[in-house]
Amino acid sequence: MEDGAAGGDVSADRVIAELLDMGFEFDEISRAIGAVGTRCADVLEFMLGGSGNGKMKKASRETRSRSCVSSNAEARPSDDGNKLVNPRKRLKQSSITDHLASNTGCRRGSCGEKASTSYPCLAASDDPRAPVAVSADVCSALKPESQFLLANSRSESDLGHKISAVLRKHFGFSCVKGFQKEALDAWFAHKDSLVLAATGSGKSLCFQIPALLTAKVVVVISPLISLMHDQCLKLAKHGISACFLGSGQPDSRVEGKAMSGMYKIIYVCPETVLRLMEPLKKLAEKPGIALFAIDEVHCVSKWGHDFRPDYRRLSVLRENFSASKLKFLEHDIPLMALTATATIPVRADIIKSLKMSEDTVVVLTSFFRPNLRFRVKHSRTSVSAYKKDFRELVVTYNDSRNFRGKGQKALREINPDSESSSYESPDDAMSDDEDANVDSMSHEDNSFGKTKVGMPLINENAENELDVYPGVDDFDVTCGEFLECSWPENSASSSQCNKTGSSSSEIADQGPTIIYVPTRKQTVELANYLCKTGLKAAAYNAKMPKSHLRQVHQQFHCNALEVVVATIAFGMGIDKSNVRRIIHYGFPQSLEAYYQEAGRAGRDGKLADCTLYCNLLRAPTLLPNKRSKEQTKVAYRMLRDCFHYALNTSICRAKILVKYFGEEFGPDGCRMCDICINGPPQMHDFKEDAVMFMSVLQAQNGQATEDMGCSNIPRYISGRQRFGEVPNFRGVVSYIREKFPRFDTTDKVWWEGLARILEGRGYIQEAAEIYPEVTEAGLNFLSMQSEEEGLYEYLNAAMLLVMNDPKPISTSSEWGRGWADPAIRRQRLAGKKMGRRKGKRHSRSHSTGFTTARQRLAEILSKRRR
Numbered sequence: 001m002e003d004g005a006a007g008g009d010v011s012a013d014r015v016i017a018e019l020l021d022m023g024f025e026f027d028e029i030s031r032a033i034g035a036v037g038t039r040c041a042d043v044l045e046f047m048l049g050g051s052g053n054g055k056m057k058k059a060s061r062e063t064r065s066r067s068c069v070s071s072n073a074e075a076r077p078s079d080d081g082n083k084l085v086n087p088r089k090r091l092k093q094s095s096i097t098d099h100l101a102s103n104t105g106c107r108r109g110s111c112g113e114k115a116s117t118s119y120p121c122l123a124a125s126d127d128p129r130a131p132v133a134v135s136a137d138v139c140s141a142l143k144p145e146s147q148f149l150l151a152n153s154r155s156e157s158d159l160g161h162k163i164s165a166v167l168r169k170h171f172g173f174s175c176v177k178g179f180q181k182e183a184l185d186a187w188f189a190h191k192d193s194l195v196l197a198a199t200g201s202g203k204s205l206c207f208q209i210p211a212l213l214t215a216k217v218v219v220v221i222s223p224l225i226s227l228m229h230d231q232c233l234k235l236a237k238h239g240i241s242a243c244f245l246g247s248g249q250p251d252s253r254v255e256g257k258a259m260s261g262m263y264k265i266i267y268v269c270p271e272t273v274l275r276l277m278e279p280l281k282k283l284a285e286k287p288g289i290a291l292f293a294i295d296e297v298h299c300v301s302k303w304g305h306d307f308r309p310d311y312r313r314l315s316v317l318r319e320n321f322s323a324s325k326l327k328f329l330e331h332d333i334p335l336m337a338l339t340a341t342a343t344i345p346v347r348a349d350i351i352k353s354l355k356m357s358e359d360t361v362v363v364l365t366s367f368f369r370p371n372l373r374f375r376v377k378h379s380r381t382s383v384s385a386y387k388k389d390f391r392e393l394v395v396t397y398n399d400s401r402n403f404r405g406k407g408q409k410a411l412r413e414i415n416p417d418s419e420s421s422s423y424e425s426p427d428d429a430m431s432d433d434e435d436a437n438v439d440s441m442s443h444e445d446n447s448f449g450k451t452k453v454g455m456p457l458i459n460e461n462a463e464n465e466l467d468v469y470p471g472v473d474d475f476d477v478t479c480g481e482f483l484e485c486s487w488p489e490n491s492a493s494s495s496q497c498n499k500t501g502s503s504s505s506e507i508a509d510q511g512p513t514i515i516y517v518p519t520r521k522q523t524v525e526l527a528n529y530l531c532k533t534g535l536k537a538a539a540y541n542a543k544m545p546k547s548h549l550r551q552v553h554q555q556f557h558c559n560a561l562e563v564v565v566a567t568i569a570f571g572m573g574i575d576k577s578n579v580r581r582i583i584h585y586g587f588p589q590s591l592e593a594y595y596q597e598a599g600r601a602g603r604d605g606k607l608a609d610c611t612l613y614c615n616l617l618r619a620p621t622l623l624p625n626k627r628s629k630e631q632t633k634v635a636y637r638m639l640r641d642c643f644h645y646a647l648n649t650s651i652c653r654a655k656i657l658v659k660y661f662g663e664e665f666g667p668d669g670c671r672m673c674d675i676c677i678n679g680p681p682q683m684h685d686f687k688e689d690a691v692m693f694m695s696v697l698q699a700q701n702g703q704a705t706e707d708m709g710c711s712n713i714p715r716y717i718s719g720r721q722r723f724g725e726v727p728n729f730r731g732v733v734s735y736i737r738e739k740f741p742r743f744d745t746t747d748k749v750w751w752e753g754l755a756r757i758l759e760g761r762g763y764i765q766e767a768a769e770i771y772p773e774v775t776e777a778g779l780n781f782l783s784m785q786s787e788e789e790g791l792y793e794y795l796n797a798a799m800l801l802v803m804n805d806p807k808p809i810s811t812s813s814e815w816g817r818g819w820a821d822p823a824i825r826r827q828r829l830a831g832k833k834m835g836r837r838k839g840k841r842h843s844r845s846h847s848t849g850f851t852t853a854r855q856r857l858a859e860i861l862s863k864r865r866r
């Protein structure tokens with residue numbers, strides 16, 4: 001795949017053909033090859049400047065100078081003495097078509113840029129601390145190699161040919177994908193674009209190709225240094241010069257070089273781009289900025305899952321780099337915003353926040369990843385459950401090794417039919433101790449380093465803490481120290497990898513697994529456990545020593561690790577093709593985050609598993625983070641969606657996920673997820689339960705108390721009406737169980753399940769202050785109940801668990817779980833002693849007859865109808 005320019009291993013014939021296409025003369029090429037060998041970049045450099053005797057056809061010579069030359073070289077007379085450019089003369093930023101038309105010799109606009117004596121990017125290569133990629137893109141004007149045409153017009157047709165050529169040359173692909181073509185079309189037309197495409201679909205190419213088609217620079221804004229680093233390394237391998245700027249860049253000279261146009265692609269974090277506004281304006285003038293790409297752009301939105309305040313400030317790009325602001329520009333410099341995880345509201349927010357132009361092109365492709373197999377399994381997700389939950393994983397890797405030892409290939413496919421149901425015994429309700437443990441993660445208890453477990457290497461860093469996303473530097477884990485290292489995807493070439501003594505090809509067969517856990521402590525606990533079972537596993541979280549993290553990255557990339565147990569700090573946008581399993585051990589905080597993380601599996605297009613282990617019997621908790629009140633509400637909503645996803649028993653999981661991003665999936669499911677394989681459970685008529693629940697809820701909430709004449713219906717819990725609390729849910733259930741003997745053995749889980757079903761139907765909803773409240777639709781249902789035939793729904797996963805193994809009814813101490821955040825939970829635990837008293841209070845308050853309430857409610861409803 002690598003081409004001569006990058007790898008230096010192509011035949012002289014190919015180099016000659018390429019250079020002839022560029023317009024050089026055969027004799028001259030032969031002479032240059034004789035002098036410097038067959039490396040395209042060297043030959044070109046020799047001809048352009050090194051020997052000073054190149055005889056390029058005039059138009060083509062100019063072409064060469066336009067497409068390959070860095071801007072920072074001073075203007076100087078050409079070899080034949082002609083002045084090619086006046087360095088002091090301000091050049092207008094020319095149209096992209098100017099650059100593209102060059103091969104046909106029909107340049108227009110600014111045409112005075114001169115040839116450089118040497119390709120500047122090459123100059124940095126002897127510095128070990130130099131920016132990551134230093135190979136020159138010196139052979140970009142190749143002959144058309146593909147049938148692909150971007151559009152009908154001639155110049156666009158040229159663009160299509162050129163795209164195909166650079167694609168083959170640098171990446172080894174035969175054609176661009178449909179959405180990539182659309183994004184390139186938008187760029188070509190100088191338009192802003194928002195590119196929404198699935199994880200691993202190839203969004204990076206949309207902004208990398210423009211860098212190869214023009215003499216201008218592409219500036220990419222990216223949220224993580226590790227991600228920038230990963231991309232720079234990949235570009236280096238593809239022979240494209242790139243660098244990243246910011247605190248992770250160890251070489252202070254790189255910034256200056258980048259701002260003078262020495263790299264085709266510059267990666268920056270938002271903080272840095274804001275700091276570099278003035279140098280960027282100069283860069284925009286000369287050699288020009290082809291594009292601002294904003295990768296992982298969902299970080300812009302407060303309504304997204306990974307909000308970074310500095311991303312919002314990137315509106316300065318549209319404000320400052322427009323033709324109206326910079327007089328030398330003919331067109332606004334296009335913005336290209338890219339993400340795999342933006343819901344419809346988030347998309348609108350992105351366009352608004354970045355002040356993208358009104359005619360922004362939205363490139364939308366399917367979010368569906370057909371090779372990902374989604375499953376949900378019920379688990380306590382605690383140490384005691386490791387053995388059961390990871391047995392299959394351990395067997396898979398160990399079997400593979402053992403079979404290989406006997407000379408057999410053992411790619412053990414997981415057979416969904418042979419698996420136990422996700423809705424097995426509910427003997428999993430957490431103990432109070434565990435509950436308290438979760439509480440210890442709360443915001444007020446940020447006791448870094450207090451809990452110490454694990455192996456010596458990571459002992460000091462094992463904290464029961466969370467990795468959140470406060471800023472780019474928290475992910476400064478690779479820190480530009482892999483400059484000379486390029487990780488082969490499927491071979492262990494580095495000495496680091498060999499140190500482990502593992503055979504990378506063994507692991508490559510099975511592909512690695514990433515397990516995401518919520519806390520740092522869990523990364524260590526679980527990795528330790530897996531190591532003891534014989535797996536090659538490592539923990540990864542943002543607080544570990546950088547040397548350890550580097551090693552994990554490196555070993556992961558060269559298939560020396562079977563499992564990485566990580567917090568969210570590991571992996572955004574990192575492109576490793578053969579990850580076979582993504583396991584979430586505990587609820588993610590949003591479906592966006594879940595899909596983003598799950599999307600790291602199966603980038604090679606082969607089958608990969610994405611399994612969520614979670615406790616279906618208790619609602620997920622919101623992990624501590626700094627949030628405004630408004631953001632907290634949004635965060636709860638996102639969490640609720642995750643819970644619905646896990647409780648679901650009837651809708652294809654892939655369908656739910658893509659629908660979450662606004663995509664209609666069609667009638668068929670993915671045919672692979674646990675729901676598609678197992679089919680839905682029996683339907684159940686919930687009408688009677690629903691009527692009772694909503695009637696009591698409505699009366700109890702007090703919404704109807706005054707005007708509905710229900711003032712004697714007790715408000716069971718007063719004074720605790722903050723968002724996310726459960727001010728009345730258990731009161732409602734207690735009341736029902738107490739007053740109606742046929743419900744007296746029902747479990748709270750059952751009612752919670754029903755509440756989720758009713759919420760799904762829109763009959764009840766989370767309210768700002770009390771949860772849940774009956775909606776208008778719910779009231780209509782209540783008023784029409786005699787006419788309704790039944791309320792048929794599938795039992796959800798939690799209900800199935802309870803049904804399969806009914807337990808005695810919960811004690812009062814179990815009531816407060818779920819719906820609330822850890823702080824509230826802790827308060828509850830602290831107030832456990834109050835439990836008995838609460839019970840008494842309930843029994844006192846339950847003295848009011850439900851029948852009376854219901855009758856009164858009926859009266860009010862009938863009045864309303866009238």
Ligand SMILES: Nc1ncnc2c1ncn2[C@@H]1O[C@H](COP(=O)(O)OP(=O)(O)OP(=O)(O)O)[C@@H](O)[C@H]1O
Pocket residue numbers: 173174175176177180197198199200201202203204205339340572573574575577599603
């Ligand atoms: N036109 C193409 N033909 C074949 N493979 C491609 C093409 N474009 C990109 N790819 C490959 O797809 C893989 C994923 O690319 P990339 O990292 O850009 O994905 P992404 O969409 O940015 O994912 P994420 O959302 O996780 O950041 C890469 O290995 C890349 O080489």
Ligand SMILES: [Mg+2]
Pocket residue numbers: 203204295573
């Ligand atoms: Mg990406």
